[in-house]
Amino acid sequence: MIENKSYQITFNVIYLFIALIMILPLVLLFISSITDDNALLANGYSFFPSKFSLEAYGYMVTNSSTILRAYGVTIVVTVLGTVIGLVITALMSFSLSIRNLPGNRVISFFVFFTMLFNGGLVPTYIMWTSLGVVNTIWAYVFPFLLTNAFNIVLIRSYFVSSIPNELYESAKIDGAGYFRIFWKMAIPLGKPILATIGLFSCLLYWNDWLNGLYFITDPGQYSIQALLNRMSQNIQSVINSTSSSTSVMNLPQASIRMAIAFIAILPILVMYPFIQKYFANGIMKGAVKG
Amino acid sequence: MTKKLANLKEFIPLYLMMIPCAVYLIINNYIPMVGIVSAFKKFRITDGILGSPWVGLKNFEYLFRSHDLAIIIRNTLLYNASFIIVNTIVGLFLAILISEIKNEKMKKLYQSSILLPFTLSMVIVSYIVFAFLSQKNGMLNNSIFKNNPVEWYSDPSWWPLILILVQCWKTVGYGALIYIAGIATIDRSLYEAAAIDGAGKWTQIKHITLPALLPSIITMFLLSVSRIGYSDFGLFYLIPQGSGTLFNVTSTIDTYVYSTMMAPGGIGRSAATGLMQALVGFILIVLANALVRKLSSKDAIF
Numbered sequence: 001m002i003e004n005k006s007y008q009i010t011f012n013v014i015y016l017f018i019a020l021i022m023i024l025p026l027v028l029l030f031i032s033s034i035t036d037d038n039a040l041l042a043n044g045y046s047f048f049p050s051k052f053s054l055e056a057y058g059y060m061v062t063n064s065s066t067i068l069r070a071y072g073v074t075i076v077v078t079v080l081g082t083v084i085g086l087v088i089t090a091l092m093s094f095s096l097s098i099r100n101l102p103g104n105r106v107i108s109f110f111v112f113f114t115m116l117f118n119g120g121l122v123p124t125y126i127m128w129t130s131l132g133v134v135n136t137i138w139a140y141v142f143p144f145l146l147t148n149a150f151n152i153v154l155i156r157s158y159f160v161s162s163i164p165n166e167l168y169e170s171a172k173i174d175g176a177g178y179f180r181i182f183w184k185m186a187i188p189l190g191k192p193i194l195a196t197i198g199l200f201s202c203l204l205y206w207n208d209w210l211n212g213l214y215f216i217t218d219p220g221q222y223s224i225q226a227l228l229n230r231m232s233q234n235i236q237s238v239i240n241s242t243s244s245s246t247s248v249m250n251l252p253q254a255s256i257r258m259a260i261a262f263i264a265i266l267p268i269l270v271m272y273p274f275i276q277k278y279f280a281n282g283i284m285k286g287a288v289k290g
Numbered sequence: 291m292t293k294k295l296a297n298l299k300e301f302i303p304l305y306l307m308m309i310p311c312a313v314y315l316i317i318n319n320y321i322p323m324v325g326i327v328s329a330f331k332k333f334r335i336t337d338g339i340l341g342s343p344w345v346g347l348k349n350f351e352y353l354f355r356s357h358d359l360a361i362i363i364r365n366t367l368l369y370n371a372s373f374i375i376v377n378t379i380v381g382l383f384l385a386i387l388i389s390e391i392k393n394e395k396m397k398k399l400y401q402s403s404i405l406l407p408f409t410l411s412m413v414i415v416s417y418i419v420f421a422f423l424s425q426k427n428g429m430l431n432n433s434i435f436k437n438n439p440v441e442w443y444s445d446p447s448w449w450p451l452i453l454i455l456v457q458c459w460k461t462v463g464y465g466a467l468i469y470i471a472g473i474a475t476i477d478r479s480l481y482e483a484a485a486i487d488g489a490g491k492w493t494q495i496k497h498i499t500l501p502a503l504l505p506s507i508i509t510m511f512l513l514s515v516s517r518i519g520y521s522d523f524g525l526f527y528l529i530p531q532g533s534g535t536l537f538n539v540t541s542t543i544d545t546y547v548y549s550t551m552m553a554p555g556g557i558g559r560s561a562a563t564g565l566m567q568a569l570v571g572f573i574l575i576v577l578a579n580a581l582v583r584k585l586s587s588k589d590a591i592f
Binding site: 007008011012014015018019021022023025026028029032040041042043044045046047087088089091092094095096098101102107110111114115116117118119120121122123124125126127128130131142143144146147149152177178179182203206207208209210225228229232233254257258261264265268272273276279280283284285286 | 431548
């Protein structure tokens with residue numbers, strides 16, 4: 001028994017060490033954001049900075065328009081993308097879950113083939129550009145992320161296994177059409193898988209910077225990730241583009257970057273304890289790809 | 291005939307419900323498949339893909355003649371191979387170790403911590419990496435390498451290691467959770483019986499845990515092999531901060547496709563690269579799926 005206890009202590013020590021490796025980089029990000037900018041430049045990023053300062057956050061509050069706007073874009077895009085994506089994915093999955101639907105095999109192939117082959121970045125880019133999404137909110141919502149065949153497969157198999165055929169039969173006898181069956185049965189019964197996919201979709205949209213890189217050139221339309229991405233190249237042009245009156249001279253460059261990065265992940269950090277379990281379950285069931 | 295039509299009528303709502311998703315897939319996935327003809331054209335924005343003049347295989351010739359192709363293919367394959375190996379080993383290690391820990395509260399804490407980096411965007415990760423590696427005021431140069439600071443963003447020698455570490459840090463929790471789920475399904479009495487027979491921890495892992503996890507290891511392995519021509523664009527584009535001197539060790543097919551697309555006159559070449567990538571990806575995913583089907587048919591994708 002003593003041996004068992006020493007095992008446990010060793011394992012816990014190792015795992016605490018691993019947990020620190022996972023978490024400490026985020027701590028460094030936060031500490032840099034509350035470090036005095038001059039101290040940062042002089043002594044470098046550090047877990048134990050020589051001087052603390054909330055200047056970066058103060059600067060953000062006084063020049064909040066850029067950041068608030070980017071935050072707003074991100075929130076709107078995340079909500080729109082997740083809702084539209086879930087609705088069209090669920091509709092398609094439900095229809096494909098009806099086995100005796102004429103043409104089911106052909107349509108299934110039409111959906112699944114998109115997993116095997118794609119046109120690549122260039123044609124997709126040209127396609128969406130020619131549809132005029134450039135510098136609009138739709139550039140974040142539509143390209144690449146909205147739905148994919150993998151999610152359709154997952155939700156379809158969930159519907160197939162959780163809605164017994166007898167339910168359809170009895171619903172039909174009661175005079176319900178497929179629209180009603182979808183709203184009254186499929187959606188309520190499919191809640192667990194829809195919630196999981198929705199959560200992952202939220203995360204993807206929140207973290208998406210690629211569509212911003214491809215399709216957004218107008219700083220007024222930056223999402224928070226697009227803003228951060230452009231800022232790593234040139235902080236001044238980004239931060240001053242919408243509020244021209246600010247003086248560039250006293251911009252706390254290094255720490256404000258870290259501060260904006262920190263408030264970009266803040267919602268994730270706040271929600272994480274509550275949603276972590278759903279993420280873990282989704283992954284453990286092999287339900288969601290990476 | 292009329293009966294068949296009447297029968298079809300019942301399904302009309304279903305067809306209507308499919309329309310939004312079908313339209314999206316056509317626009318986002320199918321029309322671009324036709325657009326791969328741009329790989330054989332000299333693209334002019336004013337003429338569009340279809341109106342631009344044909345140039346035959348010129349784009350491909352150009353590509354094969356440059357040295358870039360060999361570099362980006364080598365990098366893509368080698369990095370993916372290292373990611374597969376490192377993530378499998380570290381993921382298994384994390385999963386097996388966590389399953390040995392008895393304290394449920396600590397277990398939950400550890401599990402949350404290894405998944406946390408997975409929820410961050412690559413932009414944020416690039417900021418964190420910059421805080422560690424910045425040449426002038428990065429943490430590493432200011433503490434460990436104080437006496438002879440490393441020019442991280444212009445010295446290629448460290449980058450394979452850096453990229454492998456960053457990728458592992460960000461994504462290993464995901465794989466580990468799949469293995470944790472696999473371990474949870476193993477019958478505990480097997481371990482008890484083994485312990486009574488005098489098997490130590492290592493023997494138990496070797497003869498019970500690993501064999502039980504083999505199917506999920508194989509599936510994860512084959513899935514990553516099927517995507518071996520693709521890479522995490524953000525990892526290779528953002529983490530090195532676009533440093534040109536690092537091209538040899540940090541560029542992959544995906545970063546090349548993007549940068550050539552953005553370069554003047556590069557659209558045709560970029561499309562040609564993308565087409566090759568898609569074709570190889572197609573062949574690999576079909577092969578991988580055939581293999582999965584053979585090894586454990588229920589894990590096959592199609």
